[in-house]
Protein backbone atom coordinates (compact mmCIF):
# COMPACT_ATOMS: atom_id res chain seq x y z
CA UNK A 1 0.00 0.00 0.00
CA UNK A 2 1.48 3.35 -1.09
CA UNK A 3 0.28 6.38 0.80
CA UNK A 4 0.40 9.85 -0.78
CA UNK A 5 1.26 12.62 1.71
CA UNK A 6 -2.02 14.50 1.11
CA UNK A 7 -4.37 11.51 1.47
CA UNK A 8 -7.22 11.87 4.02
CA UNK A 9 -5.86 10.34 7.27
CA UNK A 10 -9.06 8.38 7.99
CA UNK A 11 -9.08 6.93 4.46
CA UNK A 12 -5.51 5.77 5.05
CA UNK A 13 -6.26 4.09 8.36
CA UNK A 14 -9.53 2.47 7.31
CA UNK A 15 -8.54 1.45 3.78
CA UNK A 16 -9.33 -2.21 2.99
CA UNK A 17 -5.73 -3.44 3.22
CA UNK A 18 -4.59 -1.33 6.21
CA UNK A 19 -5.16 -4.14 8.70
CA UNK A 20 -2.98 -6.50 6.63
CA UNK A 21 0.00 -4.13 6.76
CA UNK A 22 -0.86 -1.51 9.38
CA UNK A 23 2.63 -0.08 9.89
CA UNK A 24 2.44 1.88 6.62
CA UNK A 25 -0.69 3.84 7.55
CA UNK A 26 0.61 4.25 11.13
CA UNK A 27 3.88 5.70 9.82
CA UNK A 28 1.95 8.03 7.52
CA UNK A 29 -0.13 9.33 10.44
CA UNK A 30 2.89 9.76 12.71
CA UNK A 31 4.88 11.61 10.04
CA UNK A 32 2.14 13.67 8.33
CA UNK A 33 -0.61 14.36 10.87
CA UNK A 34 -0.09 13.00 14.40
CA UNK A 35 -3.23 14.86 15.51
CA UNK A 36 -5.60 15.01 12.52
CA UNK A 37 -8.97 16.77 12.72
CA UNK A 38 -11.43 16.73 9.86
CA UNK A 39 -14.84 18.41 9.66
CA UNK A 40 -16.02 16.20 6.78
CA UNK A 41 -18.23 13.90 8.82
CA UNK A 42 -17.10 11.00 10.84
CA UNK A 43 -15.34 7.83 9.82
CA UNK A 44 -17.82 5.86 11.94
CA UNK A 45 -20.92 7.38 10.37
CA UNK A 46 -21.72 9.44 13.49
CA UNK A 47 -22.33 13.18 13.19
CA UNK A 48 -19.55 15.64 14.04
CA UNK A 49 -15.90 16.17 13.24
CA UNK A 50 -13.47 13.29 13.50
CA UNK A 51 -10.04 13.31 15.08
CA UNK A 52 -7.22 10.77 14.82
CA UNK A 53 -4.52 10.76 17.52
CA UNK A 54 -1.38 8.77 16.80
CA UNK A 55 1.67 9.83 18.87
CA UNK A 56 2.54 7.73 21.94
CA UNK A 57 2.69 10.70 24.28
CA UNK A 58 -0.63 12.18 23.07
CA UNK A 59 -2.36 8.79 23.29
CA UNK A 60 -1.06 8.24 26.79
CA UNK A 61 -2.34 11.68 27.78
CA UNK A 62 -5.76 11.18 26.14
CA UNK A 63 -6.22 7.74 27.74
CA UNK A 64 -5.40 9.20 31.15
CA UNK A 65 -7.62 12.31 30.90
CA UNK A 66 -11.22 11.12 30.53
CA UNK A 67 -12.41 14.50 31.78
CA UNK A 68 -11.32 15.83 28.33
CA UNK A 69 -11.36 12.74 26.09
CA UNK A 70 -14.12 10.43 27.30
CA UNK A 71 -15.28 6.93 26.43
CA UNK A 72 -18.81 7.58 27.75
CA UNK A 73 -20.60 7.95 24.40
CA UNK A 74 -17.90 6.65 22.14
CA UNK A 75 -19.06 3.27 20.87
CA UNK A 76 -22.46 1.98 19.89
CA UNK A 77 -22.34 -1.79 19.49
CA UNK A 78 -26.00 -2.67 19.78
CA UNK A 79 -26.11 -1.81 23.48
CA UNK A 80 -29.08 0.08 24.97
CA UNK A 81 -27.08 1.62 27.83
CA UNK A 82 -23.40 2.37 28.51
CA UNK A 83 -21.21 -0.72 28.69
CA UNK A 84 -19.76 -1.25 32.16
CA UNK A 85 -17.00 -0.36 32.93
CA UNK A 86 -15.82 0.85 29.49
CA UNK A 87 -18.36 3.64 29.03
CA UNK A 88 -18.39 4.91 32.58
CA UNK A 89 -16.06 7.81 33.42
CA UNK A 90 -14.21 8.21 36.71
CA UNK A 91 -14.92 8.57 39.55
CA UNK A 92 -17.92 6.21 39.17
CA UNK A 93 -15.82 3.89 37.01
CA UNK A 94 -13.56 2.98 39.96
CA UNK A 95 -16.33 1.32 41.93
CA UNK A 96 -16.93 -1.17 39.12
CA UNK A 97 -13.22 -1.87 38.68
CA UNK A 98 -12.87 -2.48 42.43
CA UNK A 99 -15.50 -5.17 42.06
CA UNK A 100 -14.24 -6.70 38.79
CA UNK A 101 -10.44 -6.45 39.18
CA UNK A 102 -10.22 -9.26 41.80
CA UNK A 103 -12.07 -11.59 39.41
CA UNK A 104 -9.24 -11.16 36.86
CA UNK A 105 -6.27 -10.63 39.20
CA UNK A 106 -2.80 -12.03 38.36
CA UNK A 107 -3.05 -14.48 41.28
CA UNK A 108 -6.46 -15.77 40.26
CA UNK A 109 -5.36 -16.10 36.65
CA UNK A 110 -2.12 -17.93 37.58
CA UNK A 111 -4.23 -20.59 39.33
CA UNK A 112 -5.92 -21.31 35.98
CA UNK A 113 -2.68 -22.06 34.16
CA UNK A 114 -2.57 -25.88 34.57
CA UNK A 115 -6.17 -26.24 33.37
CA UNK A 116 -5.53 -23.97 30.41
CA UNK A 117 -2.37 -25.88 29.45
CA UNK A 118 -4.38 -29.10 29.30
CA UNK A 119 -6.98 -27.41 27.10
CA UNK A 120 -4.32 -26.12 24.66
CA UNK A 121 -3.00 -29.65 24.23
CA UNK A 122 -6.49 -31.07 23.71
CA UNK A 123 -7.09 -28.53 20.96
CA UNK A 124 -3.74 -29.35 19.28
CA UNK A 125 -4.56 -33.10 19.48
CA UNK A 126 -7.54 -32.48 17.19
CA UNK A 127 -5.37 -31.67 14.15
CA UNK A 128 -1.72 -32.55 14.88
CA UNK A 129 -1.77 -35.81 12.90
CA UNK A 130 -3.16 -34.05 9.84
CA UNK A 131 0.09 -32.08 9.42
CA UNK A 132 -1.93 -28.98 8.57
CA UNK A 133 -4.62 -26.78 10.04
CA UNK A 134 -6.48 -23.54 9.68
CA UNK A 135 -4.86 -21.86 12.66
CA UNK A 136 -7.63 -19.26 12.98
CA UNK A 137 -10.50 -21.76 12.78
CA UNK A 138 -8.96 -24.78 14.52
CA UNK A 139 -6.90 -23.13 17.28
CA UNK A 140 -7.23 -19.38 17.78
CA UNK A 141 -11.05 -19.36 17.77
CA UNK A 142 -12.02 -22.36 19.95
CA UNK A 143 -9.24 -21.98 22.52
CA UNK A 144 -10.01 -18.64 24.22
CA UNK A 145 -13.76 -18.98 23.68
CA UNK A 146 -13.93 -22.38 25.33
CA UNK A 147 -11.86 -21.15 28.25
CA UNK A 148 -13.94 -18.03 28.66
CA UNK A 149 -17.18 -20.03 28.75
CA UNK A 150 -15.69 -22.30 31.39
CA UNK A 151 -14.75 -19.27 33.46
CA UNK A 152 -18.23 -17.84 33.23
CA UNK A 153 -19.85 -21.32 33.61
CA UNK A 154 -21.92 -20.77 30.45
CA UNK A 155 -22.68 -23.90 28.37
CA UNK A 156 -20.10 -24.78 25.74
CA UNK A 157 -22.95 -25.78 23.42
CA UNK A 158 -23.78 -22.04 23.15
CA UNK A 159 -20.39 -21.25 21.62
CA UNK A 160 -21.56 -21.08 17.96
CA UNK A 161 -24.22 -18.53 18.84
CA UNK A 162 -21.71 -16.43 20.86
CA UNK A 163 -19.29 -16.44 17.93
CA UNK A 164 -22.07 -15.33 15.59
CA UNK A 165 -22.98 -12.48 17.97
CA UNK A 166 -19.33 -11.50 18.28
CA UNK A 167 -19.01 -11.27 14.48
CA UNK A 168 -22.31 -9.39 14.09
CA UNK A 169 -21.18 -6.83 16.65
CA UNK A 170 -17.50 -6.42 15.76
CA UNK A 171 -17.45 -7.07 12.02
CA UNK A 172 -21.04 -7.09 10.68
CA UNK A 173 -21.29 -8.51 7.19
CA UNK A 174 -22.19 -5.35 5.23
CA UNK A 175 -20.79 -3.37 2.31
CA UNK A 176 -17.88 -1.17 3.50
CA UNK A 177 -19.26 2.20 4.70
CA UNK A 178 -22.89 0.99 5.02
CA UNK A 179 -23.24 2.27 8.59
CA UNK A 180 -27.06 1.95 8.66
CA UNK A 181 -27.01 -1.74 7.77
CA UNK A 182 -24.26 -2.33 10.36
CA UNK A 183 -26.28 -0.52 13.04
CA UNK A 184 -29.35 -2.62 12.20
CA UNK A 185 -27.44 -5.89 12.59
CA UNK A 186 -25.87 -4.70 15.84
CA UNK A 187 -29.23 -3.60 17.29
CA UNK A 188 -30.89 -6.95 16.48
CA UNK A 189 -27.91 -8.85 17.93
CA UNK A 190 -27.91 -6.63 21.01
CA UNK A 191 -31.52 -7.64 21.74
CA UNK A 192 -30.56 -11.32 21.53
CA UNK A 193 -27.58 -10.80 23.86
CA UNK A 194 -29.71 -9.03 26.48
CA UNK A 195 -32.39 -11.74 26.27
CA UNK A 196 -29.77 -14.49 26.67
CA UNK A 197 -28.23 -12.91 29.75
CA UNK A 198 -31.67 -12.13 31.26
CA UNK A 199 -32.32 -15.89 31.16
CA UNK A 200 -28.81 -16.78 32.39
CA UNK A 201 -29.20 -14.40 35.35
CA UNK A 202 -32.73 -15.72 36.12
CA UNK A 203 -31.36 -19.29 36.19
CA UNK A 204 -28.58 -18.30 38.58
CA UNK A 205 -30.91 -16.24 40.74
CA UNK A 206 -32.92 -19.43 41.21
CA UNK A 207 -29.79 -21.52 41.76
CA UNK A 208 -26.19 -20.29 42.04
CA UNK A 209 -23.36 -22.08 40.21
CA UNK A 210 -19.55 -21.72 40.48
CA UNK A 211 -19.25 -19.15 37.66
CA UNK A 212 -18.67 -15.42 37.36
CA UNK A 213 -22.36 -14.54 36.88
CA UNK A 214 -23.30 -16.09 40.22
CA UNK A 215 -20.49 -14.20 41.95
CA UNK A 216 -21.67 -10.95 40.37
CA UNK A 217 -25.21 -11.66 41.66
CA UNK A 218 -23.78 -11.90 45.17
CA UNK A 219 -21.45 -8.90 44.78
CA UNK A 220 -22.09 -5.57 46.47
CA UNK A 221 -21.02 -2.02 45.68
CA UNK A 222 -21.16 0.32 48.66
CA UNK A 223 -23.59 -2.01 50.46
CA UNK A 224 -25.93 -2.54 47.46
CA UNK A 225 -26.30 -5.48 45.10
CA UNK A 226 -25.84 -4.69 41.41
CA UNK A 227 -29.09 -3.88 39.61
CA UNK A 228 -30.27 -6.16 36.82
CA UNK A 229 -29.30 -3.47 34.29
CA UNK A 230 -25.78 -3.14 35.72
CA UNK A 231 -25.36 -6.92 35.57
CA UNK A 232 -26.50 -7.01 31.94
CA UNK A 233 -24.20 -4.12 30.99
CA UNK A 234 -21.19 -5.92 32.48
CA UNK A 235 -22.07 -9.26 30.82
CA UNK A 236 -22.53 -7.59 27.42
CA UNK A 237 -19.05 -6.09 27.48
CA UNK A 238 -17.31 -9.15 28.88
CA UNK A 239 -18.67 -11.49 26.27
CA UNK A 240 -17.61 -9.21 23.42
CA UNK A 241 -14.20 -8.30 24.90
CA UNK A 242 -13.44 -11.82 26.10
CA UNK A 243 -14.18 -13.76 22.92
CA UNK A 244 -12.51 -11.77 20.19
CA UNK A 245 -9.32 -10.18 21.33
CA UNK A 246 -7.27 -13.24 22.28
CA UNK A 247 -8.22 -14.94 19.00
CA UNK A 248 -6.98 -11.88 17.12
CA UNK A 249 -3.76 -11.77 19.15
CA UNK A 250 -2.97 -15.43 18.47
CA UNK A 251 -3.62 -14.95 14.73
CA UNK A 252 -1.31 -11.90 14.63
CA UNK A 253 1.50 -13.59 16.55
CA UNK A 254 1.54 -16.93 14.71
CA UNK A 255 1.30 -15.11 11.40
CA UNK A 256 4.42 -13.14 12.39
CA UNK A 257 6.34 -16.16 13.73
CA UNK A 258 5.45 -18.29 10.67
CA UNK A 259 7.09 -15.67 8.46
CA UNK A 260 10.11 -14.97 10.71
CA UNK A 261 11.91 -18.28 11.33
CA UNK A 262 14.85 -16.66 13.20
CA UNK A 263 12.60 -15.14 15.85
CA UNK A 264 10.60 -18.37 16.00
CA UNK A 265 13.76 -20.43 16.53
CA UNK A 266 14.74 -18.25 19.50
CA UNK A 267 11.41 -18.99 21.16
CA UNK A 268 11.57 -22.72 20.37
CA UNK A 269 15.13 -22.99 21.74
CA UNK A 270 14.38 -20.92 24.84
CA UNK A 271 10.73 -21.13 25.95
CA UNK A 272 11.52 -18.96 28.99
CA UNK A 273 11.52 -16.07 26.49
CA UNK A 274 7.76 -16.44 26.05
CA UNK A 275 6.71 -13.52 28.36
CA UNK A 276 8.92 -11.03 26.47
CA UNK A 277 7.88 -12.49 23.11
CA UNK A 278 4.26 -11.86 24.10
CA UNK A 279 4.93 -8.24 25.13
CA UNK A 280 7.05 -7.41 22.09
CA UNK A 281 4.57 -8.93 19.63
CA UNK A 282 1.68 -7.23 21.45
CA UNK A 283 3.50 -3.96 20.76
CA UNK A 284 4.56 -4.72 17.19
CA UNK A 285 1.26 -6.25 16.06
CA UNK A 286 -1.21 -4.26 18.26
CA UNK A 287 -4.21 -6.55 17.61
CA UNK A 288 -6.66 -3.88 18.85
CA UNK A 289 -5.57 -1.17 16.39
CA UNK A 290 -7.76 1.65 17.65
CA UNK A 291 -10.19 2.62 20.35
CA UNK A 292 -12.91 5.29 20.34
CA UNK A 293 -13.54 8.40 22.42
CA UNK A 294 -15.41 11.70 22.24
CA UNK A 295 -14.12 15.11 23.26
CA UNK A 296 -15.89 16.24 26.43
CA UNK A 297 -14.27 19.67 26.89
CA UNK A 298 -12.42 21.77 24.31
CA UNK A 299 -8.71 21.07 24.47
CA UNK A 300 -5.61 21.73 22.34
CA UNK A 301 -3.40 18.77 21.50
CA UNK A 302 -0.20 19.44 19.58
CA UNK A 303 -1.34 22.59 17.81
CA UNK A 304 -4.79 21.24 16.95
CA UNK A 305 -7.93 22.49 18.70
CA UNK A 306 -10.33 19.71 19.57
CA UNK A 307 -13.96 20.69 20.22
CA UNK A 308 -16.48 19.13 22.61
CA UNK A 309 -18.44 16.52 20.67
CA UNK A 310 -15.63 15.60 18.23
CA UNK A 311 -15.37 11.84 17.57
CA UNK A 312 -11.87 10.64 18.42
CA UNK A 313 -10.01 7.56 17.19
CA UNK A 314 -7.02 6.70 19.36
CA UNK A 315 -4.63 4.87 17.04
CA UNK A 316 -2.94 2.60 19.59
CA UNK A 317 -0.98 0.75 16.91
CA UNK A 318 0.65 3.99 15.71
CA UNK A 319 1.66 4.92 19.26
CA UNK A 320 3.27 1.50 19.57
CA UNK A 321 5.68 2.25 16.70
CA UNK A 322 6.44 5.84 17.69
CA UNK A 323 10.22 6.34 17.60
CA UNK A 324 9.95 8.99 20.34
CA UNK A 325 9.09 6.15 22.74
CA UNK A 326 10.52 2.96 21.20
CA UNK A 327 14.06 2.49 19.93
CA UNK A 328 13.99 1.01 16.38
CA UNK A 329 10.23 0.68 16.69
CA UNK A 330 9.67 -1.34 13.54
CA UNK A 331 12.11 -4.06 14.56
CA UNK A 332 10.94 -6.97 16.68
CA UNK A 333 13.50 -7.09 19.45
CA UNK A 334 13.12 -9.67 22.22
CA UNK A 335 15.94 -7.92 24.11
CA UNK A 336 14.16 -4.55 24.09
CA UNK A 337 13.86 -4.28 27.87
CA UNK A 338 11.48 -1.45 28.83
CA UNK A 339 8.32 -1.80 26.76
CA UNK A 340 5.45 0.46 27.82
CA UNK A 341 3.23 -0.52 24.88
CA UNK A 342 -0.39 0.60 24.59
CA UNK A 343 -1.82 -2.68 23.27
CA UNK A 344 -3.97 -3.02 26.40
CA UNK A 345 -4.71 0.72 26.54
CA UNK A 346 -3.65 2.88 29.50
CA UNK A 347 -5.22 4.88 32.30
CA UNK A 348 -8.46 3.97 34.07
CA UNK A 349 -9.87 1.83 31.23
CA UNK A 350 -6.70 -0.23 30.83
CA UNK A 351 -7.75 -3.76 29.91
CA UNK A 352 -9.54 -5.61 32.71
CA UNK A 353 -8.65 -8.96 31.10
CA UNK A 354 -4.93 -8.29 30.49
CA UNK A 355 -3.70 -10.91 33.00
CA UNK A 356 -6.06 -13.51 31.57
CA UNK A 357 -5.04 -12.56 28.02
CA UNK A 358 -1.33 -12.71 28.81
CA UNK A 359 -1.69 -16.11 30.44
CA UNK A 360 -3.64 -17.50 27.50
CA UNK A 361 -1.34 -16.15 24.82
CA UNK A 362 1.88 -17.15 26.64
CA UNK A 363 0.76 -20.72 27.40
CA UNK A 364 -0.67 -21.13 23.89
CA UNK A 365 2.68 -20.07 22.36
CA UNK A 366 4.66 -22.33 24.72
CA UNK A 367 2.61 -25.46 24.03
CA UNK A 368 2.26 -24.78 20.31
CA UNK A 369 6.02 -24.40 19.84
CA UNK A 370 6.83 -27.39 22.06
CA UNK A 371 4.67 -29.60 19.88
CA UNK A 372 4.84 -27.82 16.52
CA UNK A 373 8.21 -26.05 16.34
CA UNK A 374 8.26 -25.90 12.54
CA UNK A 375 5.40 -24.60 10.47
CA UNK A 376 4.76 -22.38 7.51
CA UNK A 377 2.02 -20.65 5.58
CA UNK A 378 1.59 -22.58 2.28
CA UNK A 379 2.65 -20.72 -0.87
CA UNK A 380 -0.21 -18.81 -2.47
CA UNK A 381 -2.44 -18.92 0.62
CA UNK A 382 -4.99 -16.05 0.52
CA UNK A 383 -6.18 -14.48 3.75
CA UNK A 384 -6.84 -11.04 5.20
CA UNK A 385 -6.91 -9.34 8.57
CA UNK A 386 -10.09 -7.58 9.65
CA UNK A 387 -9.77 -3.87 10.47
CA UNK A 388 -10.17 -2.57 14.04
CA UNK A 389 -9.50 -5.84 15.84
CA UNK A 390 -7.02 -7.61 13.59
CA UNK A 391 -7.96 -11.22 13.18
CA UNK A 392 -7.53 -13.29 10.02
CA UNK A 393 -10.46 -14.75 8.09
CA UNK A 394 -8.44 -17.96 7.71
CA UNK A 395 -4.78 -18.79 8.44
CA UNK A 396 -3.64 -22.02 6.75
CA UNK A 397 -0.49 -23.63 8.18
CA UNK A 398 1.42 -26.78 7.24
CA UNK A 399 3.81 -28.51 9.61
CA UNK A 400 5.64 -31.78 10.11
CA UNK A 401 6.51 -33.20 6.71
CA UNK A 402 3.71 -31.14 5.08
Ligand code: HEM
Pocket residue numbers: 071084085086087097104237238241242243245246249287288291292316342343344345346348349350351352353354356357358
Ligand atom coordinates in the same frame (compact mmCIF):
# COMPACT_ATOMS: atom_id res chain seq x y z
C1 HEM B 1 -4.82 -9.93 24.07
C2 HEM B 1 -6.12 -9.72 24.30
C3 HEM B 1 -6.70 -8.38 24.64
C4 HEM B 1 -6.40 -7.15 24.14
C5 HEM B 1 -5.36 -6.81 23.08
C6 HEM B 1 -7.26 -6.19 24.82
C7 HEM B 1 -7.21 -4.82 24.61
C8 HEM B 1 -7.93 -3.91 25.35
C9 HEM B 1 -7.81 -2.47 25.21
C10 HEM B 1 -6.91 -1.76 24.21
C11 HEM B 1 -8.62 -1.91 26.13
C12 HEM B 1 -8.81 -0.40 26.38
C13 HEM B 1 -10.01 0.11 25.66
C14 HEM B 1 -10.22 1.59 25.82
O1 HEM B 1 -9.54 2.24 26.64
O2 HEM B 1 -11.06 2.13 25.10
C15 HEM B 1 -9.31 -2.97 26.82
C16 HEM B 1 -10.25 -2.78 27.81
C17 HEM B 1 -11.01 -3.82 28.34
N1 HEM B 1 -10.81 -5.17 28.15
FE1 HEM B 1 -9.38 -6.02 27.02
N2 HEM B 1 -8.08 -6.86 25.68
C18 HEM B 1 -7.78 -8.19 25.62
C19 HEM B 1 -8.38 -9.21 26.33
C20 HEM B 1 -9.45 -9.07 27.18
C21 HEM B 1 -10.14 -10.15 27.83
C22 HEM B 1 -9.78 -11.64 27.72
C23 HEM B 1 -11.15 -9.60 28.55
C24 HEM B 1 -12.15 -10.32 29.38
C25 HEM B 1 -12.16 -10.31 30.63
C26 HEM B 1 -11.07 -8.15 28.37
C27 HEM B 1 -11.92 -7.23 28.95
C28 HEM B 1 -11.77 -5.85 28.86
C29 HEM B 1 -12.64 -4.91 29.55
C30 HEM B 1 -13.84 -5.23 30.41
C31 HEM B 1 -12.16 -3.62 29.22
C32 HEM B 1 -12.71 -2.28 29.69
C33 HEM B 1 -12.01 -1.89 30.98
C34 HEM B 1 -12.50 -0.59 31.56
O3 HEM B 1 -13.18 0.18 30.88
O4 HEM B 1 -12.20 -0.32 32.73
N3 HEM B 1 -10.02 -7.87 27.54
N4 HEM B 1 -8.86 -4.18 26.34
